Amino acid sequence: MKLALTLSAISMAAGAVLLGSGGAMAAEPTLSEKDFEEAKVMYFQRCAGCHGVLRKGATGKSLEPKNTIKLGQKRLEKIISLGTEGGMNNFDDIFDKRQIALLATYVQMDVPPPAEMSLAEMKKRWKIFVKPEDYPSKPQHNLNWENFFMVILRDAGKVGIIDGDTKKIVTKVDTGYAIHVMKESSDGRFWYAIGRDGLLSKIDLFMNPPRVVASTQIASDARDVAVSHYGKWKDKYVIGGGYWPPHFAILDAKTMEPLKVVSTRGVNVDGEYVNEARVAAIYNTPNAPTWIVAVKELGQLWQVDYSDLDNLRIEQINSHKFLHDGFFDPTQRYFQIAANASNRIEIMDSETRKFVASIETGNKPHPGPGANWVDPKCGPVAGTTHLGEGKITVWGNDPKGHPDNAWKICYKTATDGAGLFIRTHPNSPYVFADQTKHPDPDVQQSIKVISKKTGKVVKTIRVTELDKALAVHFEFNKSGSEVWVSVWVRGGKKNWSKGHIVVYDSNTLEKITVIENLETPTGKFNVYNRVNHKT
Numbered sequence: 001m002k003l004a005l006t007l008s009a010i011s012m013a014a015g016a017v018l019l020g021s022g023g024a025m026a027a028e029p030t031l032s033e034k035d036f037e038e039a040k041v042m043y044f045q046r047c048a049g050c051h052g053v054l055r056k057g058a059t060g061k062s063l064e065p066k067n068t069i070k071l072g073q074k075r076l077e078k079i080i081s082l083g084t085e086g087g088m089n090n091f092d093d094i095f096d097k098r099q100i101a102l103l104a105t106y107v108q109m110d111v112p113p114p115a116e117m118s119l120a121e122m123k124k125r126w127k128i129f130v131k132p133e134d135y136p137s138k139p140q141h142n143l144n145w146e147n148f149f150m151v152i153l154r155d156a157g158k159v160g161i162i163d164g165d166t167k168k169i170v171t172k173v174d175t176g177y178a179i180h181v182m183k184e185s186s187d188g189r190f191w192y193a194i195g196r197d198g199l200l201s202k203i204d205l206f207m208n209p210p211r212v213v214a215s216t217q218i219a220s221d222a223r224d225v226a227v228s229h230y231g232k233w234k235d236k237y238v239i240g241g242g243y244w245p246p247h248f249a250i251l252d253a254k255t256m257e258p259l260k261v262v263s264t265r266g267v268n269v270d271g272e273y274v275n276e277a278r279v280a281a282i283y284n285t286p287n288a289p290t291w292i293v294a295v296k297e298l299g300q301l302w303q304v305d306y307s308d309l310d311n312l313r314i315e316q317i318n319s320h321k322f323l324h325d326g327f328f329d330p331t332q333r334y335f336q337i338a339a340n341a342s343n344r345i346e347i348m349d350s351e352t353r354k355f356v357a358s359i360e361t362g363n364k365p366h367p368g369p370g371a372n373w374v375d376p377k378c379g380p381v382a383g384t385t386h387l388g389e390g391k392i393t394v395w396g397n398d399p400k401g402h403p404d405n406a407w408k409i410c411y412k413t414a415t416d417g418a419g420l421f422i423r424t425h426p427n428s429p430y431v432f433a434d435q436t437k438h439p440d441p442d443v444q445q446s447i448k449v450i451s452k453k454t455g456k457v458v459k460t461i462r463v464t465e466l467d468k469a470l471a472v473h474f475e476f477n478k479s480g481s482e483v484w485v486s487v488w489v490r491g492g493k494k495n496w497s498k499g500h501i502v503v504y505d506s507n508t509l510e511k512i513t514v515i516e517n518l519e520t521p522t523g524k525f526n527v528y529n530r531v532n533h534k535t
Contacts, residue, residue, distance in 0.1 A: 029069070029108040039106035042099060044221065045178065045196070046091065047107075053221060053244040054113060054276045060088065063107045076104035083439050090439055093468045093491045114220050116245045117198075122218055122258040130204070130213040132254045140208035143170065146528040147478040148205060150191055152179040154488070156496060156519035159193055159203065161210050164477045164526065167503065167515050171209035175201045180223045181523060183284075185235050185253070188531040192238050192253075198222040200240045202256055205527070214256035218242060218249040226282040227253055228306055230289045237306050239291055241279025248279050248293055250309060260309050269299035269318045280324050285350045286332040292350065294323040294337055301337070301346075303353045315353050319346040327370030329382065329397040336382055336397065338365040345384060345395065347407055357407035359395050363388025368421035368473070371431055373452050378402065378410035385419035385433050392422065392433055392450065411455045417443040421473045426533065427480030428506040429453070434485075436472045444470040447485060449509060459509055463487060463502050468495065471502075475524035480533075482506055486521040496520055 031039060044053075050060030057063065068076060080100050083090035095103065139145055147164035157177045161170040176195020183192050191203045198219030201212045219242030228237040238253040241264075250260040264277045280296035285303070293302040299321035305313035319339060323346070326337025334356065335348045345365055347356040364387035375381045375394065379402035383394040392413040396405030417438025424431040431450040438444045442462070449459040463471035468491040475484050483506040489498040496519035503512040 029065075029073075029105045031102065031105055031109070035102050036106070036109075038099070039102040040111070042095065042103050043106060046094070047103075048221060048243070049196075049223075050088075052276055052278070055107065055111070056276060065108050065110055068108045073101070073104050073108075076107065077101060080104060089437065114244055117217075117219055117242075117247075119249070119258055119261045122216055122249060122261070125217040126214075126257055127216070128214045128255060129211070130207075132213075135204060135213070136206045139206045144478075145205045146188060146531075148210075148527045149475065149477075149484065150182050150193075150203075150525040150527070151486075151501070151518065151521050152182070152193075152523040153499075153518060154178050154520040154522045157195065158519065159191075159201075160518055160521065161203075161205070162501075162515060164482075167513055169515070169517070171211075173201075173203060173210065173212050175199065175203075175212065176217075179523075181225065182525055183225050183227055184525070184527065184530050185227055186229045186531070187235075188527040190235075190253075191525075192225045192227060194218075194222050194225040194240050196221060196223075198240075198242060200225060200238070200251070200256070202238075202253075216249075216251060216256045216258055218251070218258065218261075219247070220244055223278075223280060224282045226284045226291050228289065228291075229284045229286060233289050233306060237309075239282055239293075239304070239306075241282050241293060243278040244276070246275070246277045246279065246295075248282070248304075250306065260312070262304075262312065262314075264293070264295045264298070264302070266295075266298055266300075268297060268321065270321075274298055280322075281326055281337070283326065283328070283335065285335075286328075287351055290350070292326075292335055292348075294326065296322050296324065299323065299339065299342075301335070301348050301355075303350065317348050317353065317355050319348070319355055320344050320358060325366060325368050325370075327367060327372075327382070330372050330380060331400075334397060334399075336367070336370065338367055338384060340364040340366055340387060343388075345393075347397075359393075359407060359409065361393035361395075361409070362386045362391045362412070364418075365393065366420055369423065371422045371424045372397065373424050373426075373431060375410055375455065376453060378405045381405075381410050383422050383431060385415075385422045387418050387420070387437055390415040390417045390419070390435065390438065392431075392448075394455065413450055413455055413457060415448045415457070416446070416460070423474035423476070423483075424452070425476040425480035425483070425506060425529070428476070428483065430458070430506065430509075432474045432483055432485075434472050434474070436470050441467075441470075445487075447471050447474075461504070461509065464500075466498060467491075469498070473523050475526050476506060476529055477526060478528040480506060480529075482512060484524055486518075486524060488520050488522055490520075 055063040081092040151160040176199030178196035221243040320342040322341040367384035380398035399406035417435040
């Protein structure tokens with residue numbers, strides 16, 4: 001890697017062949033030290049999730065210099081600015097032209113990998129803000145905390161807590177940057193949030209106002225977390241998974257002290273060693289003292305038995321690359337997860353700890369937290385949106401009651417554009433799907449409402465008409481009478497406060513209210529539903 005002293009002629013820094021005598025190669029792409037650091041941060045925040053820290057690709061294509069130099073500076077700038085039809089967002093409303101040029105040059109350069117993180121280093125970053133013995137024994141407020149919504153305020157590095165009864169913001173707590181997901185304790189009182197920066201925070205809803213009581217950084221890039229919910233180990237351990245370093249860490253769920261770290265580097269389903277084998281998702285298994293750890297690049301689901309940390313038992317279940325988000329069927333036995341770059345939904349049995357089936361669904365399935373419901377023809381079913389095309393794919397997931405339809409596609413429903421999330425509730429007649437990944441504002445700001453009875457789109461709702469905004473993610477209130485949709489306003493910090501949530505009646509589809517002053521809201525988690533409803 002070479003660092004230039006100025007940014008001059010960035011567009012000339014791409015390694016294209018010069019049209020001169022002898023066909024000499026141009027100079028290597030270069031950036032000043034300051035610009036290099038700026039580009040590195042941009043890449044981490046916006047690109048590494050799909051393309052990898054080492055840029056070898058997964059959900060997104062490989063961005064190694066051997067590939068990017070062939071595209072050249074101008075082509076790369078165009079892709080970053082406008083996005084692609086394959087599911088990559090445009091970034092011209094987030095980065096200015098100078099930043100886009102920096103990023104285009106950066107991905108053509110060899111970049112050293114980030115540092116590792118040991119258990120000792122995690123313990124140095126462990127902080128207790130309130131000792132467990134000082135936790136209140138009952139709620140210190142009179143609010144219906146079971147109907148709280150935990151809302152990710154992505155770019156602000158916060159979690160907003162909203163009262164589902166009054167629709168008022170209870171508080172906003174500081175957490176890690178770009179929280180990806182949150183998981184609950186068995187009773188829903190404590191929530192564990194993990195940021196893109198690997199900071200794992202524990203939030204107590206009984207406090208007035210709710211606050212972070214402890215935190216530990218377990219990685220420099222991370223995505224998911226889960227809590228032990230089984231038997232005598234209930235709420236004893238919490239696990240966080242790293243994108244980089246590729247490992248998972250097990251912590252004391254009360255104090256957040258790091259206890260154990262396990263590398264996920266290894267040999268994938270094709271027999272190849274993978275250095276960047278990232279933990280894409282982690283899920284508690286309700287019927288055993290285990291977690292399911294999805295190791296993205298390996299194409300493996302690791303069932304990790306936490307009943308004896310000193311003699312950790314891990315069973316590696318082969319499926320397909322590249323694993324991402326997943327969810328259980330209503331019985332909580334079968335785990336359904338997207339191998340999105342393989343265009344499949346994978347099924348494993350968490351009781352026998354074996355692979356069950358693979359369903360080809362479409363271009364890059366992405367169910368998020370997923371959706372289960374009952375179809376009049378196929379019986380119990382589940383569904384997914386897709387990152388690469390506008391389509392909902394629905395499959396049967398009841399091998400006991402409807403064996404002929406189990407793990408087979410029931411139907412497919414076309415939408416207007418690629419999406420990220422699908423969601424429903426037992427008390428709603430509809431399934432809701434977003435179209436966030438489509439570049440057309442009219443499409444990405446609209447959601448599709450699909451009838452459970454017919455499998456057809458019954459309504460398209462334009463959630464917002466704000467400039468540089470998109471509609472994303474769904475969550476229902478405690479009773480299921482309302483569905484909440486996030487409006488994520490892009491375009492930098494000056495637009496953050498324009499973000500809001502639109503609340504609809506989940507039966508009549510009429511707008512109820514708008515909750516404003518939310519910085520880049522994305523995922524939302526209703527306490528009662530996440531503890532009780534497995535939809």
